Amino acid sequence: MHDINGDPALVAIERAINELRCGRALYCSGAEPLDGAQSGLLVASAETASPALIARLKKAAGKTGLALAITKERADTLGLRLSGAPLAAERESVLLRFRRPVSLSMVNWLAGVDPGSAAVPARSRELIVEAGDALTTAVLRVAKHARLLPAVLVISSSPPASSDVLALSIAEIDRLVQPRRFELERVSEARVPLAGHEDCRLVLFRDGRDASEHVAVLIGSPKGPAVSVRLHSACLTGDLLGSLRCDCGDQLRRAVDQLAAVGGGVLLYLAQEGRGIGLANKLRAYELQDAGLDTIEADRHLGFSADERSYAVAASMLQQLGRTRIQLLTNNLEKIEALRQAGIEVVGGQRLIGAVNRHNARYVHAKRERAGHLMPQINMDEIL
Structure with a gap:
């Protein structure tokens, strides 16, 4: 056969x-x-x-x-x-x-x-x-x-x-x-009330290339032709454990609040830990950061580019959800360009600023100065 x-x-x-x-x-x-x-x-x-x-x-x-x-x-x-x-x-x-x-x-x-x-x-x-x-x-x-x-x-x-x-x-x-457009399968979904925002629904997608799973969090009842969207790459240490080494967990929670505040939106939770290098390599990069490298230098030291993520899956999720005209919550201009290249119409956006502390100040500073993220300037002397 x-x-x-x-x-x-x-x-x-x-x-x-x-x-x-x-x-x-x-x-x-x-x-x-x-x-x-x-x-x-x-x-x-x-x-x-x-x-x-x-x-x-x-x-x-x-x-x-x-x-x-x-x-x-x-x-x-x-x-x-x-x-x-x-x-x-x-x-x-x-x-x-x-x-x-x-x-x-x-x-x-x-x-x-x-x-x-x-x-x-x-x-x-x-x-x-x-x-x-x-x-x-x-x-x-x-x-x-x-x-x-x-x-x-x-x-x-x-x-x-x-x-x-x-x-x-x-x-x-x-x-x-070079993924084909429709290799992402919409597998299952359910109503999942979140603390502080009970009107939520989760939709799980599975990538046919490697069986990785990504989740769309549908918050509230968004109105208007352009829905507010946040792309969030998974971060076990920040999202689940509350790590102070990054601003991921804070950005995740603020994104949910911001989407709910405008009547609703879509948060795509993407299985791309550590900017796409995985948890094991993220921990290796942390060790290198403790030795003095910034986050981008540490990833390159391990043989990776500055950002190994792809947003083709995110574009496919939005297409299957019927949300192809969006406003994006992001500080990263590369996300906007990647979605536009994949056929998503990004008509506006809003920055999403996480809290800065003495443990993540160098990380946030590198994202602004090295990766071009739209973030406020940090007074490193004051924080450190």
Whole structure:
């Protein structure tokens, strides 16, 4: 029976994400050359690979040796140079080959697994730094989507004979980063009274690409042609635990109040923890911030861009809710542009300012000065 589980690309991607998270290797194939021979990479996440798996990968690599793929951001942090010159700005991935047998501790250090590690860094003469290709870049995207560090052990390889190694193609990976418009399923909904605002309804959506779940909170009975909307990325530490390191929890509660105050609106609660890098990496970034980096520098140190979020899911949620003309509560101009690019008409907006304290002042300051968020200037001397 053909494609009984639906789109084969999405099935392959979901399984690949699980394999990487569970510390197992994948085989990723690129485009087929004219002679019909298939080329590809045997890959494993540097973060989840066990010593036993690394030993098996080394054996499989033979004389060609094991290599490590990382992002340009991570390579820049490590001060690595390609052919004696800085890495080109357009280069998205970098391949590190080792001149001597590599240890697990060295792989972890290069990948950023333990930001506080005192491991001695690799000296430039111990590494051969090469430009990554399209397949290397695609594999790193899968690692990011799995909320793992974008650092992957690789071996150039033909398809493995073993049937227990999942195979994935670059075409299937492209389906992950280029979602189709209606891959979001409206799954369930119910009336859920909130403290202080009882007229609320929750609608749950599930992403068919990776089974992640996002919630629309419908507040009150909004009037007029343009509904007030807030996009809020999940933040376990701020929203649930009341962390003082960010302003997320305060923004969430103020957004609900502001939407209720105008008669109602829609709050989209998006599963994009830590600006899209996941909780584990957010905690790693916190450790780096304690060492002196700001929030954007910390994310780049781990190999991520300044913001890994996508708002395609938010646009799809609004379309399914019939709310395509909106006013947006945000300080982030990139959210407005992203929604407009996805077909949502943003006709106005309102800023949403959270409380600033001595624990989150540097974070809020970086959002204003580095990311261009529309926020009041902070007197750092006064707060700290």
